[in-house]
Amino acid sequence: xxxxxxxLSGNEACAEGAFYAGAxxxxxxxxxxxxxxxxxxxxxxxxxxxxxxxxxxxxxxxxAIIGASCCGVKSFTxxxxxxxxxxxxxxxxxxxxEVPCVVINVQRSGPSTGLATxxxxxxxxxxxxGTHGDHSMIALTPSSVQExxxxxxxxxxLSEKYRCPVLVLTDKTVAQMREKxxxxxxxxxxxxxxxxxxGPAEEYLPYRAxxxxxxxxxxxxxxxxxxxxxxxHNEQGFTNDDPGxxxxxxxxxxxxxxxxxxxxxxxxxxxxxxxxxAFIAFGITARAALNAVYKLREEGHKVGLIDMSTMWPFPDxxxxxxxxxxxxxxxxxxxxxxxxxxxxxxxxxxxxYSYTKSDGKNIFPAEIIKAWRESL
Amino acid sequence: xxxxxxxxxxxxxxxHLWCGGCSHGVVVGAVARALAALEIAPDQTVVTxxxxxxxxxxxxxxxxxxxxxxxxALPFASGVxxxxxxxxxxxxxxxxxxxxxxxxxxxxxxxxNLDITAIVSNNNNYGMTxxxxxxxxxxxxxxxxxxxxxxxxxxxxxxxxxxxxxxxxARTTHYHVRAMEKLIAEAxxxxxxxxxxxxxxxPTYYGRYNREGDAASMVxxxxxxxxxxxxxxxxxxxxxxxxxxxxxxxxxxxxxxxxRYLEVQKKAGGIKAESKEGSR
Ligand SMILES: Cc1ncc(C[n+]2csc(CCOP(=O)(O)OP(=O)(O)O)c2C)c(N)n1
Numbered sequence: 001x002x003x004x005x006x007x008l009s010g011n012e013a014c015a016e017g018a019f020y021a022g023a024x025x026x027x028x029x030x031x032x033x034x035x036x037x038x039x040x041x042x043x044x045x046x047x048x049x050x051x052x053x054x055x056x057x058x059x060x061x062x063x064a065i066i067g068a069s070c071c072g073v074k075s076f077t078x079x080x081x082x083x084x085x086x087x088x089x090x091x092x093x094x095x096x097x098e099v100p101c102v103v104i105n106v107q108r109s110g111p112s113t114g115l116a117t118x119x120x121x122x123x124x125x126x127x128x129x130g131t132h133g134d135h136s137m138i139a140l141t142p143s144s145v146q147e148x149x150x151x152x153x154x155x156x157x158l159s160e161k162y163r164c165p166v167l168v169l170t171d172k173t174v175a176q177m178r179e180k181x182x183x184x185x186x187x188x189x190x191x192x193x194x195x196x197x198x199g200p201a202e203e204y205l206p207y208r209a210x211x212x213x214x215x216x217x218x219x220x221x222x223x224x225x226x227x228x229x230x231x232x233h234n235e236q237g238f239t240n241d242d243p244g245x246x247x248x249x250x251x252x253x254x255x256x257x258x259x260x261x262x263x264x265x266x267x268x269x270x271x272x273x274x275x276x277x278a279f280i281a282f283g284i285t286a287r288a289a290l291n292a293v294y295k296l297r298e299e300g301h302k303v304g305l306i307d308m309s310t311m312w313p314f315p316d317x318x319x320x321x322x323x324x325x326x327x328x329x330x331x332x333x334x335x336x337x338x339x340x341x342x343x344x345x346x347x348x349x350x351x352x353y354s355y356t357k358s359d360g361k362n363i364f365p366a367e368i369i370k371a372w373r374e375s376l
Numbered sequence: 377x378x379x380x381x382x383x384x385x386x387x388x389x390x391x392h393l394w395c396g397g398c399s400h401g402v403v404v405g406a407v408a409r410a411l412a413a414l415e416i417a418p419d420q421t422v423v424t425x426x427x428x429x430x431x432x433x434x435x436x437x438x439x440x441x442x443x444x445x446x447x448x449a450l451p452f453a454s455g456v457x458x459x460x461x462x463x464x465x466x467x468x469x470x471x472x473x474x475x476x477x478x479x480x481x482x483x484x485x486x487x488x489n490l491d492i493t494a495i496v497s498n499n500n501n502y503g504m505t506x507x508x509x510x511x512x513x514x515x516x517x518x519x520x521x522x523x524x525x526x527x528x529x530x531x532x533x534x535x536x537x538x539x540x541x542x543x544x545x546a547r548t549t550h551y552h553v554r555a556m557e558k559l560i561a562e563a564x565x566x567x568x569x570x571x572x573x574x575x576x577x578x579p580t581y582y583g584r585y586n587r588e589g590d591a592a593s594m595v596x597x598x599x600x601x602x603x604x605x606x607x608x609x610x611x612x613x614x615x616x617x618x619x620x621x622x623x624x625x626x627x628x629x630x631x632x633x634x635x636r637y638l639e640v641q642k643k644a645g646g647i648k649a650e651s652k653e654g655s656r
Contacts, residue, residue: 025458027458046640050646051459056481057480059451060450060451061451063448063451063455064452064458067451067454067456067459068458068460070422070440071459073459075459090444090445093444220456220460220463221422225418225439225440226440237441238389238435239435
């Protein structure tokens with residue numbers, strides 16, 4: 001028996017992933033069904049020389065992880081619906097200020113307090129558009145406990161690489177169910193670190209991007225003075241209201257993510273080679289959909305699954321390609337139809353069917369099969 | 377190390393954007409002189425700001441800077457200080473930032489006792505957005521959103537912070553420039569959460585709405601109302617109304633968050649890297 005094989009909940013796996021990625025700072029405010037992550041962070045971080053701070057609310061939590069990350073420390077927080085709403089303004093600071101950090105949002109029923117604390121998958125549009133203004137966003141959607149672990153590590157990698165916040169959108173079911181997880185050995189997996197500046201300290205410009213659109217980042221306490229700002233700014237990090245500068249900045253912040261959609265956005269395909277119908281799902285619903293696929297295959301139906309492991313940026317081109325051989329698409333999701341809007345946007349030449357559920361209950365394989373039979 | 381006051385200022389950014397007679401520049405000058413007097417290296421200093429006229433202060437200070445959102449300078453500063461306790465961290469805030477939208481963070485920062493110096497330039501209104509009412513606008517005073525006089529009483533910021541557990545709490549005015557500089561230096565040297573309120577003026581809005589005259593007469597009004605703590609507390613309570621106490625109002629030694637968290641790390645069996653220990 002190897003000791004890197006564990007039986008963990010999704011929340012525990014997210015925490016393990018964060019520690020493996022090198023996170024040394026957590027600031028948060030407890031909320032079900034995410035609180036286990038805070039509890040584990042409070043216990044484990046001081047044991048590895050890191051810091052846990054319980055803040056007065058989620059506004060402060062988001063601010064604190066940004067402050068800590070500016071010191072060069074990998075930082076994260078975890079929350080759920082109401083807390084995620086409170087984080088939106090400062091999430092924008094991490095976008096505009098280009099501060100790497102990871103936010104785990106365990107989706108639960110809403111709006112507002114909702115069916116506290118039943119599962120839902122209704123925050124994917126909020127994740128994309130919740131903070132105001134033009135921006136892109138990276139959001140990963142694990143559908144297993146193993147993926148909670150791996151995607152949290154990947155979230156840190158992407159945030160360091162692209163200098164931006166990265167969201168891990170789990171759901172209450174994935175977060176609290178237990179499954180076998182294989183953890184990496186120390187050093188087994190390569191980790192991304194943010195690009196450090198070089199050259200004379202006096203010449204350092206905190207927002208001068210390299211050709212890849214990403215500026216190297218000094219840390220507070222370095223000789224090179226780091227200015228991080230929420231305002232539209234020039235390369236020095238000073239407020240600047242020149243329209244040309246504003247557009248260049250907004251474009252760069254947007255393009256550094258959208259132009260790299262092929263690097264960032266990955267999804268998993270199951271039995272898609274000969275499929276004439278594809279189920280497109282994410283999170284716990286992708287697990288139900290996979291079960292439905294296997295059952296329908298037993299009956300001889302050519303059905304496949306795309307598990308959207310990355311929700312944002314949306315993989316327009318790759319998804320279109322993946323379903324090119326299909327006649328029909330069915331999108332089951334635990335909301336009133338959020339993912340299906342995106343699928344409709346890029347696959348409008350196909351028959352797109354939606355199966356939605358928004359009552360605090362998971363979608364079961366039998367429901368997907370029924371929806372498939374009714375729509376086709 | 378020899379440092380000059382100019383090492384802390386971005387003189388190329390001058391003239392600043394504040395109105396004539398505004399107090400905010402005076403406070404920035406005092407911060408720069410305090411840092412220079414303490415010889416704290418600019419690259420070992422982080423200034424966080426919120427949004428507002430005083431939220432622009434970091435533009436003129438040549439240290440690391442984090443310009444965040446309205447009211448959140450303290451939680452940004454808290455993340456910095458908790459993650460890198462060896463750095464000197466200052467949060468510069470307007471009264472809206474510190475006590476109105478950010479009031480919850482202020483009381484918790486005082487209670488949590490991270491070694492941060494919070495400096496509030498309190499001009500009794502929201503300068504940036506056109507002189508609206510703040511939690512420090514006294515009852516009955518006019519602002520652009522209290523044209524008939526504010527129906528709400530104001531906070532005494534120093535009392536609020538003392539009540540929340542702040543270990544170093546001081547008040548001065550923008551007239552008392554030397555005292556301000558000294559108090560800010562002492563606040564920075566204090567280990568734990570320190571708070572300096574600068575009673576300031578906004579001649580453009582608050583002064584105009586309340587017919588307090590030009591900047592010079594507003595300064596005089598503030599100066600005449602400011603009493604040393606000793607003088608103030610010698611007055612009978614019913615004689616105090618027109619005055620406010622200045623100086624160090626409360627100083628108490630207590631373990632700061634970093635000291636306490638080192639204990640947590642020890643209990644947890646964690647080792648703390650050298651560089652992360654408080655160096656002061
Ligand atoms: C969340 C949010 N609400 C409102 C505003 C608008 N706003 C910007 S500055 C400000 C008030 C600033 O007042 P204060 O903090 O007292 O600083 P001063 O301008 O007087 O120096 C307000 C209300 C904002 N930027 N963000």
